[in-house]
Structures are given as C-alpha cells and as structure tokens.
Amino acid sequence: MDINIKTTSQNTYDAIVIGSGISGGWAAMELCKKGLKVLLLERGRDVEHVKDYPTALLNPWDFEYRLQHTQKELEGNPVQTQASDAGSQLFFANDKDHPYIQEKPFNWFRGYQVGGRSLTWGRQCYRWSDLDFEANLKDGNAVDWPIRYKDLAPWYDYVESFIGVSGTKQNLSHLPDGNFLPGMELNCIETHLAQSMKKSYNDRLLMIARVANLSRGWDNRGPCQYRNLCNRGCPFGGYFSSNSSTIPAAIATGNLTLRPFSIVSELIYDDKIRKATGVRVIDTNTREHLEFHSKIIFVNASTIPTTSILMNSKSNRFPNGLGNDSGELGHNLMDHHSSAGAVGSHDGFKNSYYKGRRPCGFLIPRFKNIKPDEKNDFLRGYNIQGTGERQGFNELAGTPGFGADFKDKITTPGPWTIWMAGWGECLPYYTNQISFDEQQKDKWGLPVVKIDFSFRENEDKMMKNIQDSSLEMLQKAGFSASKFNYNKPGGSTVHEMGTARMGRDPKTSVLNGNNQIHAVKNVFVTDGSSMTSSACQNPSLTYMALTARACNYAFELLKKGEL
Amino acid sequence: MNRRTTIKSLLAFGFLGASGFSIFKWVDINKTPDTKLLLSKKDLIADLAETIIPATDTPGAKDAKVEDYIIKIMLKCTDVRNQNLFIDGLADVDHYSNKHFGKPFQSCKPADKVGVLKHFEAKSHSFNSLVAKVEGRYLGDPFFTQLKNLTVTGYCTSQTGATKGLVYDYIPGMYNGCMPLVPHQKSWATK
Numbered sequence: 155m156d157i158n159i160k161t162t163s164q165n166t167y168d169a170i171v172i173g174s175g176i177s178g179g180w181a182a183m184e185l186c187k188k189g190l191k192v193l194l195l196e197r198g199r200d201v202e203h204v205k206d207y208p209t210a211l212l213n214p215w216d217f218e219y220r221l222q223h224t225q226k227e228l229e230g231n232p233v234q235t236q237a238s239d240a241g242s243q244l245f246f247a248n249d250k251d252h253p254y255i256q257e258k259p260f261n262w263f264r265g266y267q268v269g270g271r272s273l274t275w276g277r278q279c280y281r282w283s284d285l286d287f288e289a290n291l292k293d294g295n296a297v298d299w300p301i302r303y304k305d306l307a308p309w310y311d312y313v314e315s316f317i318g319v320s321g322t323k324q325n326l327s328h329l330p331d332g333n334f335l336p337g338m339e340l341n342c343i344e345t346h347l348a349q350s351m352k353k354s355y356n357d358r359l360l361m362i363a364r365v366a367n368l369s370r371g372w373d374n375r376g377p378c379q380y381r382n383l384c385n386r387g388c389p390f391g392g393y394f395s396s397n398s399s400t401i402p403a404a405i406a407t408g409n410l411t412l413r414p415f416s417i418v419s420e421l422i423y424d425d426k427i428r429k430a431t432g433v434r435v436i437d438t439n440t441r442e443h444l445e446f447h448s449k450i451i452f453v454n455a456s457t458i459p460t461t462s463i464l465m466n467s468k469s470n471r472f473p474n475g476l477g478n479d480s481g482e483l484g485h486n487l488m489d490h491h492s493s494a495g496a497v498g499s500h501d502g503f504k505n506s507y508y509k510g511r512r513p514c515g516f517l518i519p520r521f522k523n524i525k526p527d528e529k530n531d532f533l534r535g536y537n538i539q540g541t542g543e544r545q546g547f548n549e550l551a552g553t554p555g556f557g558a559d560f561k562d563k564i565t566t567p568g569p570w571t572i573w574m575a576g577w578g579e580c581l582p583y584y585t586n587q588i589s590f591d592e593q594q595k596d597k598w599g600l601p602v603v604k605i606d607f608s609f610r611e612n613e614d615k616m617m618k619n620i621q622d623s624s625l626e627m628l629q630k631a632g633f634s635a636s637k638f639n640y641n642k643p644g645g646s647t648v649h650e651m652g653t654a655r656m657g658r659d660p661k662t663s664v665l666n667g668n669n670q671i672h673a674v675k676n677v678f679v680t681d682g683s684s685m686t687s688s689a690c691q692n693p694s695l696t697y698m699a700l701t702a703r704a705c706n707y708a709f710e711l712l713k714k715g716e717l
Numbered sequence: 718m719n720r721r722t723t724i725k726s727l728l729a730f731g732f733l734g735a736s737g738f739s740i741f742k743w744v745d746i747n748k749t750p751d752t753k754l755l756l757s758k759k760d761l762i763a764d765l766a767e768t769i770i771p772a773t774d775t776p777g778a779k780d781a782k783v784e785d786y787i788i789k790i791m792l793k794c795t796d797v798r799n800q801n802l803f804i805d806g807l808a809d810v811d812h813y814s815n816k817h818f819g820k821p822f823q824s825c826k827p828a829d830k831v832g833v834l835k836h837f838e839a840k841s842h843s844f845n846s847l848v849a850k851v852e853g854r855y856l857g858d859p860f861f862t863q864l865k866n867l868t869v870t871g872y873c874t875s876q877t878g879a880t881k882g883l884v885y886d887y888i889p890g891m892y893n894g895c896m897p898l899v900p901h902q903k904s905w906a907t908k
Contacts, residue, residue, distance in 0.1 A: 214874040214879065214907065215876045219789065220786070220874045223794065224793045338892060339894035342894065380889040380890065505897060507902060508895060509892065509896060510886070510892035510893060511905075546908065547869050547904065551865060551866050551869040551870070552862075556768060556769040556770075556831075556838070561770045561775075564873075565775075565882050565883050566904060567904050568904075
C-alpha cells in the first residue's frame with residue numbers, strides 16, 4: 155500500500171466533514187461560520203455553481219438522442235438511467251464504477267460529486283411534528299426518538315430562512331408552518347380539485363408544494379425562472395443546493411478547504427483518548443492513501459455510505475464498526491414508498507391553460523391516523539403529492555389516425571389530467587439492512603455493500619388505502635379516474651434513511667439526541683442514516699435542521715474544552 | 718422472465734391462433750437486425766412520417782427531418798426486438814402497397830398512402846390490444862406503433878416542430894396557473 159502521511163500539522167484541521175451533499179454542505183458552512191478551520195471531503199469531482207452545469211441551457215434538440223438513453227447506457231447502467239435523462243445523467247453515479255449487491259431489488263441512486271444529490275433533489279421541504287417524533291413510542295415500533303418538535307423547531311426556522319422555501323401556511327399541527335416565501339400558484343384543475351375536496355371532506359386539504367425554489371430573489375439567488383430543469387443544475391440559482399448556497403458561503407469565510415476526489419475509507423479511533431482522531435482517505439486521482447486529523451468529525455456521506463464508513467472503521471474497542479456497541483449499525487434501513495396512487499382526466503376547463511413550467515406539484519398533507527381513535531388497518535400515514543396538467547404530445551401520440559387532423563390533435567392542448575401518488579411512511583425493520591460482501595471489493599479496495607430491503611405488510615396495506623382514497627377524491631371531483639401501483643423497489647423514492655439511528659439508550663441506538671455517537675463523542679452523524687423513523691415527509695429539511703443543531707452543539711462543547 | 722409462462726399466458730388468451738403468431742417469431746425478432754436495410758429506406762421513412770404529420774399551415778415531418786431522428790433512435794436507442802419489428806415492418810409496407818395498389822408506397826397517390834397506413838394501424842391495434850397489455854415488454858411494439866411514436870416525438874422535440882408546430886417557451890420567467898386559451902393555441906413543447 156502506498157501510504158503517504160504528511161506532517162500532522164499540515165493535515166490537521168479543527169473539523170472534518172465527510173460528504174458535500176445537502177447535510178455536509180450545511181455542516182461545513184456552519185462550522186466555518188463559527189470560525190473553525192474545516193476540511194470538506196468529497197469522493198467525487200468538483201462541481202462549481204453555474205460553471206459546471208453544461209446541460210442547463212440546452213434545448214431538447216441539442217441532445218444527440220433528444221434526452222433519451224442509448225441501449226448501451228441502459229444496459230450498462232440500469233439503475234443510473236432510471237433516475238436521469240441525458241440532461242441530468244452527469245450528476246448521477248454510474249453503476250459500472252460503483253457496484254453494490256441487491257439482495258432484493260433496491261434502486262440506489264447516487265450523486266458522487268461536490269454537492270452530491272443536492273443538485274438533483276426534489277426540493278420538497280416539510281417539517282416534522284410530534285405526531286412523527288412520538289410515533290415509535292406510541293405504537294411500540296423500534297425505539298423512541300430522543301428529540302421532539304420543540305428541539306428542532308428553531309432550527310427549522312433557521313434553515314428555512316437561509317435556504318428560501320416557497321409555500322403557504324395552513325395552520326396544521328401535524329405539518330407545522332414555517333418561514334415561507336410566497337407559494338407558487340395552483341393551476342386551474344388543481345384549484346378545482348382543492349375546491350371539490352373542501353366540499354367533500356372536512357379532514358383534508360390540497361395546497362401548493364413547499365419547495366426550496368425561490369418565488370422571489372433570495373440571498374443573491376434566483377428567482378426561479380420556471381423552466382423545470384432543476385436537476386441539470388440551475389444557472390439562475392433558482393433552487394437551493396450545496397453548490398449554489400452553503401459551499402460558496404463556507405468558502406467566503408476563508409475557513410474552508412474543499413477536497414474533491416477524496417474517498418474516506420475509515421475513521422481513525424484512538425483507544426487511549428476514546429475519540430476519533432481523523433480519517434483515512436484515498437485520493438482517487440493519485441491513488442495515494444492519506445490521513446487527515448481533526449478535533450471533531452461530521453459524517454455526512456449520505457445514509458448508506460456513512461454507515462459503510464463506520465462499519466469499515468474497526469478497532470480493538472469497536473470490532474464491529476465504530477460506535478456499534480448496540481449492534482444496530484447497518485440495520486433499520488428505510489425508504490418511503492411512492493408507487494401507489496390514481497390518475498384521472500376531466501372534461502371541463504377546456505378554455506383554460508397555463509404558462510410557465512412550475513418546478514413542483516401540489517401536496518395533500520397526511521390525513522390518516524391523525525386522531526387517536528381512528529381505525530385503519532395500517533400504522534402511520536402518507537401524504538399525497540401530485541400535479542395537474544393538460545395532455546401534450548407524449549400522452550396524445552396514441553390518438554388513432556394520422557394526417558392533418560391527427561397533427562392538429564397532438565399539437566393542441568388535450569384534456570386536463572391529474573396524477574397523484576402517496577408518499578408513505580415505512581416502518582423501521584431491523585432486518586432491512588446493509589452489510590458488506592465477504593469477498594467483493596470495489597476499484598478502491600473497499601468492501602462492496604449488500605442491501606437487503608423490502609416493504610412489508612404495513613406498507614402494502616397503506617398503498618391500498620392510498621389508491622382507494624386517491625381514486626375517491628378524483629371521482630368526487632368529477633374525474634374519470636383509475637388506480638395504479640408501480641410496485642417500484644425500495645430506494646426508488648431516494649429517501650434512504652436509518653442504519654445509524656438516534657436514540658436515548660446506547661444499548662439500542664448508535665447516536666444520541668445531539669447526533670453524537672454514544673461512545674465516541676467527537677463524531678457526529680447528521681445525514682439520513684441518523685433517522686429513527688421515516689415519517690412520510692420528504693426528509694432533507696429535517697437533515698439540514700439536525701445538522702445545524704448538531705454543529706451548534708459541537709461548537710459549544712469545543713469552546714468548553716469538552717471535545 | 719420465463720418464456721414458457723409467457724407463451725402459456727398468451728395461449729390462455731386464445732391469442733396464438735388468432736394472429737398466426739408462432740414460436741418462430743421468437744427467434745425472428747431476436748435475430749441480428751438488418752441495419753443496412755434500415756439505412757436504405759430513409760426516403761420511405763420520411764414519406765411515412767410525412768403522411769402521419771404532413772406540412773399544413775405549420776411545417777411537417779420532412780421539414781423537421783424526422784427520418785434522421787428515427788434512424789438515429791432506431792440504431793442506438795432501440796432494443797433488438799423492436800429494431801427487428803420496425804425493419805421488418807418497413808419491408809412489409811412496400812410489399813403491401815405493391816400488392817394492393819400496384820406500386821411502392823412512395824409512388825402511391827396520397828389517398829392510397831392513407832389506405833396503406835390504415836391497414837398497418839389496424840394491424841398494430843390487433844397486436845396491441847392483447848399483447849401490449851399481457852406481455853408487450855417481451856414481444857416489443859408493433860411496427861406502426863413505433864413509427865407513429867417516433868414520428869410524434871421526433872417532430873415535437875425538433876427545433877422546427879417545437880418552435881413552429883408547438884409553442885416553445887425557452888425561459889418562461891413566470892408562472893400563470895390558469896389563463897384563457899388564446900385562439901388556435903398550440904401546446905407547450907416542453908413540460
């Protein structure tokens with residue numbers, strides 16, 4: 155092995171942050187702003203805001219195959235190509251170079267570059283409430299969250315105020331309001347459905363999605379230009395990403411060292427002082443093995459890689475992975491399901507249309523299992539996300555006939571439709587887990603991850619309920635509608651969570667209520683791996699709030715000399 | 718994934734007898750596609766596409782060079798089964814027009830061209846109705862379904878089609894969720 159350990163002082167920082175995605179970007183910015191010298195490690199290449207968005211301004215006809223994948227790409231990268239088109243493929247890791255083993259089908263979409271998946275995220279921002287934080291305790295699944303809404307509420311405020319979230323206040327206790335920029339507009343058909351629901355139901359409402367897309371200029375970014383091409387990177391800075399926001403802010407402090415092409419293989423643990431002293435890194439350009447040292451370490455490599463790094467960090471004290479006294483490391487993997495829903499078309503509103511391409515849809519906040527006396531055949535809940543539009547050439551291509559009439563039909567706005575699906579909570583199951591393959595190593599010599607995940611009976615029953623309730627809402631609003639279930643495998647919602655959960659008891663959890671490893675106090679984990687349950691909200695806002703909160707806590711301890 | 722089960726399910730639908738579908742088709746559609754034949758039929762493809770989307774007060778398929786798009790997608794973005802179904806279908810077109818109208822498709826009068834396409838559309842529907850629902854992913858899409866989809870996509874995503882046949886809003890800069898249709902409103906070219 156080619157080990158090159160430079161002088162300790164040269165490779166020593168106050169803090170190391172592993173991963174530059176949505177939570178790592180936040181950790182780096184927060185720690186830099188507090189005056190710490192921070193090393194931000196990223197396994198992939200650098201992606202500089204605007205400069206490195208080469209596809210952002212291209213027209214459909216500028217792409218060799220008009221945004222389609224070639225057969226060669228589909229066959230070589232069956233997972234990557236499901237999440238991306240030719241415009242966004244550059245921000246998704248390819249399958250060939252980054253193997254993993256699917257013990258059961260699992261789509262693992264990865265963004266190995268500076269900014270990670272913050273470049274391609276769905277941008278939906280929903281707060282959790284105590285309905286979510288208390289759920290495990292109340293129904294006896296997994297372990298209790300060590301925090302409640304009041305612990306996170308000020309940090310939600312803080313994060314929203316920084317990133318810019320457009321949305322509307324609804325005064326729902328189970329989906330708390332936040333600091334919002336003006337919400338985007340519903341279109342004609344969505345407004346119709348909202349009004350119909352108001353008449354038909356007293357337990358639910360339809361609102362515009364809350365998204366980190368800027369309805370007006372914010373923090374020298376945006377506003378959104380309504381192109382709906384976010385996942386190519388936005389040259390207008392119309393949405394929040396590490397690249398457009400936290401990383402430039404961290405750089406501006408003068409305290410950040412950003413090191414791309416740096417895969418962290420493990421954390422270094424010192425038995426004498428019972429702390430982690432640094433990380434081992436493989437430079438993917440030079441293939442050098444390096445060591446970097448720091449007082450505190452934030453692990454934000456995203457759920458599965460974060461836990462993989464901890465599992466690979468073995469020492470006499472932690473033979474089964476760093477901080478794994480509980481045996482829970484690698485277990486309780488979750489992902490939301492979003493396969494089930496309904497579609498409908500409506501005969502009305504023929505003389506109305508819209509202008510602009512809104513980068514979000516609508517949300518029907520959770521309305522099941524809110525009250526204690528509800529009788530449903532499943533635990534927890536789901537929200538419904540959807541969008542209304544008039545059919546265009548894609549949907550109308552199958553219209554019978556050809557010639558001038560046919561041409562006219564496919565180039566004229568078709569019937570209004572609504573597509574909607576339930577984003578549903580997945581319970582934390584111990585046996586949904588990741589582990590290392592005993593033989594296979596990747597090109598860096600690191601163990602290949604095996605993912606063993608399935609949705610279970612509770613999720614199946616919830617999906618049936620989603621289909622029935624979606625169909626009913628559409629039918630009551632006068633749609634001709636039908637149910638669907640795509641039965642997509644785990645990972646497809648790209649909300650991997652768990653595997654290094656927070657908890658009150660070191661015997662049953664990896665992290666404490668401040669995202670510290672119970673037994674290694676100077677290591678913090680604040681990405682999706684820290685989640686104790688999944689709720690049904692899109693999770694990134696919560697990761698950001700947990701990160702900002704943990705950074706504040708870590709800095710206070712450092713100041714007191716306790717880390 | 719099991720071919721035997723697939724065939725069994727087709728039998729269950731009484732489909733095999735109805736269409737003259739046979740086990741030889743399995744071998745047939747997995748053969749190495751005759752891409753030379755595809756390239757030699759470029760003018761025919763252009764003519765077929767123009768019959769589906771003709772020039773009217775806005776440009777047609779030929780103006781948008783849809784034939785180049787179809788060949789490119791056929792060569793690089795289409796699986797072997799669909800390639801074979803498409804290429805075999807192209808050969809069938811002239812075969813049919815010669816038989817029924819006494820000349821190759823491109824020499825036919827407009828009305829006869831329409832007659833040829835009607836035949837292939839009807840054929841694709843009988844193929845579609847059961848197989849597409851049951852096991853379309855194993856059998857591929859029939860020739861005419863592919864031709865039509867490719868023509869529509871090729872036209873609507875071309876610069877000519879998107880900007881002249883539809884309305885292309887490169888950078889909208891605003892969103893209005895509900896506004897009156899203007900007379901002769903075309904669809905937006907992109908979502």
